[in-house]
Amino acid sequence: MSWSLCGIELRTPLVTASGPLGWGKEFFEIFSTRGLGLFIPKTVTLNPKRGNSPPRIEETIGGLINSIGLENEGVYEWLRLEPFYRSLNIPVMASITGSTLDEISKLGEIIDRLDYIVGIELNLSCPNVKGENWSNNPKSIFEATSALRNVYNKIIFVKLAPKDDPLLYIKPAIDGGADGLTLFNTFPAYQSINGGLSGPVIKPIYVRLLKEIVDKVKVPIMASGGVFSTSDVLEYLNLGASAVQIGTAFFKDPDIAEIIYSDLKDLFNLRK
Amino acid sequence: MPKIYNGEIIENIPVGELFLVTVSIGESISIEPGQFFLIRIDREDVILRRAFSIFDVDEDRLSFLYRVVGRGTKWLSERRIGYSLNIFGPLGNGFSISQGRFLLIGGGSGMAPLYYLGKRLRGDVKFLLGAQTGNFWGKELLSRYASIGDIEVVTEDGSLGKKGLVTEYIDTNYDRVYACGPIEMLKNIRIDIPTEISLESKIACGFGACRGCVIENKYGEYKRVCKDGPVFNLKEIF
Ligand SMILES: Cc1cc2nc3c(=O)[nH]c(=O)nc-3n(C[C@H](O)[C@H](O)[C@H](O)COP(=O)(O)OP(=O)(O)OC[C@H]3O[C@@H](n4cnc5c(N)ncnc54)[C@H](O)[C@@H]3O)c2cc1C
Ligand SMILES: Cc1cc2nc3c(=O)[nH]c(=O)nc-3n(C[C@H](O)[C@H](O)[C@H](O)COP(=O)(O)O)c2cc1C
Ligand code: FES
Numbered sequence: 328m329s330w331s332l333c334g335i336e337l338r339t340p341l342v343t344a345s346g347p348l349g350w351g352k353e354f355f356e357i358f359s360t361r362g363l364g365l366f367i368p369k370t371v372t373l374n375p376k377r378g379n380s381p382p383r384i385e386e387t388i389g390g391l392i393n394s395i396g397l398e399n400e401g402v403y404e405w406l407r408l409e410p411f412y413r414s415l416n417i418p419v420m421a422s423i424t425g426s427t428l429d430e431i432s433k434l435g436e437i438i439d440r441l442d443y444i445v446g447i448e449l450n451l452s453c454p455n456v457k458g459e460n461w462s463n464n465p466k467s468i469f470e471a472t473s474a475l476r477n478v479y480n481k482i483i484f485v486k487l488a489p490k491d492d493p494l495l496y497i498k499p500a501i502d503g504g505a506d507g508l509t510l511f512n513t514f515p516a517y518q519s520i521n522g523g524l525s526g527p528v529i530k531p532i533y534v535r536l537l538k539e540i541v542d543k544v545k546v547p548i549m550a551s552g553g554v555f556s557t558s559d560v561l562e563y564l565n566l567g568a569s570a571v572q573i574g575t576a577f578f579k580d581p582d583i584a585e586i587i588y589s590d591l592k593d594l595f596n597l598r599k
Numbered sequence: 600m601p602k603i604y605n606g607e608i609i610e611n612i613p614v615g616e617l618f619l620v621t622v623s624i625g626e627s628i629s630i631e632p633g634q635f636f637l638i639r640i641d642r643e644d645v646i647l648r649r650a651f652s653i654f655d656v657d658e659d660r661l662s663f664l665y666r667v668v669g670r671g672t673k674w675l676s677e678r679r680i681g682y683s684l685n686i687f688g689p690l691g692n693g694f695s696i697s698q699g700r701f702l703l704i705g706g707g708s709g710m711a712p713l714y715y716l717g718k719r720l721r722g723d724v725k726f727l728l729g730a731q732t733g734n735f736w737g738k739e740l741l742s743r744y745a746s747i748g749d750i751e752v753v754t755e756d757g758s759l760g761k762k763g764l765v766t767e768y769i770d771t772n773y774d775r776v777y778a779c780g781p782i783e784m785l786k787n788i789r790i791d792i793p794t795e796i797s798l799e800s801k802i803a804c805g806f807g808a809c810r811g812c813v814i815e816n817k818y819g820e821y822k823r824v825c826k827d828g829p830v831f832n833l834k835e836i837f
Contacts, residue, residue: 349807350808353826384801577804578648581806
């Protein structure tokens, strides 16, 4: 079995969703890469970000709201992880965002020089300087994607927010030069804290949105949202996703990728 | 290194208003007092594992002392002997272990980590335990604590021991103080002896990656309860 994402060879279709596992160091000290095809660290920004004030997580029935607020130490700290990323036996794709086009270009230029990073996932589902999400506005999506495309030569995936009429937001990402799409980031929600909802509750919404667009979009899609089991992975793959991201499920089962992959191996062997 | 274990329940019984669950993990591992495990709640509508401090360790047997406060702990209290609990740990930084005279303050279920701590400390151990009423503990639990140190209890309604709050009865004749309990209790420990406290927060990953569990210390820095803690120096927090 081998999978390909815009020419990147993946040994499995399972990808870590950016965020829950941080930049990876703590996780891979305890767990191996078994089951995983690609690692995407938590979104990196140009400058360190303090993140939102606590409490930052709240559990709902069948879901989780988080408001981490992109806490991270900034790209220069992240660059120090080079030896660690080189030591992983799976490809690593960076996740970035910025609050201005200039920040996005700067990050693109820095990461363009890194031979150990196979591509960039541009996380547009978080606020820009005006306090709006890039992905709420088709024009902003186009501008942000183009800004990165102008400086970055390898693979770009654009990660969008779940919104009605998805093509309205997908088209400007592709026109701006995206090679693929990650669909979707968390769903805005409130239960004692404001934040993004993830987990099994969002999956039916995301499946509906994907169904609307898979036949109309030519570029590869990484599906994200509510993947907790082998059947969730199969559902997204059968819909047409090229790879499937797992996020919140790592909190319930840190070895979820391994568990799902061993099921997938059995299934695909049977079919051969 | 933390690991995922299948812990077969060999006992899960009420003790006073708390529950005590003991699982056998089939191997004996090294655990520091104050470290915690994340127990998976096997319900599809529950996402996060629940955190419990280690109460006691006996060869391959681990015990947790817990209070039923919501759907996760309720589910746990309904598991029967033989059920295989999926547990992940040990996680976090534990209490420091040394020799001397120690005061161990436990408010409510905050008493849980103090038992194993008391067993591991070398020297004189005194427990100062507080609860709303005397029924909270149950006789057996108190005598278990009493078997490893002096014990003084304080209840808000005065039904057992002294009446009031534990923080009104702290004397300072010790080398080190350890405390676990409600945040209001911890805030009211105003002493000049080195004091270590165990904090709580909602835990997601449990190993320091997601930044979901942070609390703000007195310098305005965010600290991860699961990785920088759960045990902190009191002076660093308040
Ligand atoms: C490091 C650590 C060690 C702990 N050790 C113990 C222990 O030894 N014994 C024990 O009884 N409990 C312990 N706790 C608290 C325990 O994790 C919570 O009581 C449990 O998660 C509640 O789950 P639930 O599903 O029953 O409640 P929920 O339905 O999730 O919540 C019910 C109520 O409890 C509150 N609550 C939920 N989670 C926490 C939390 N982590 N801290 C404080 N309040 C919370 C909620 O706000 C709500 O009011 C510990 C927590 C941490 C972080
Ligand atoms: C704690 C947490 C932190 C997250 N941080 C990020 C992030 O930094 N960047 C990003 O693009 N997505 C982030 N996400 C969103 C996930 O990558 C994922 O798209 C979303 O949670 C839906 O998938 P899931 O249901 O499998 O978690 C985060 C999600 C969670 C739960
Ligand atoms: S729970 Fe993830 S960092 Fe503490």
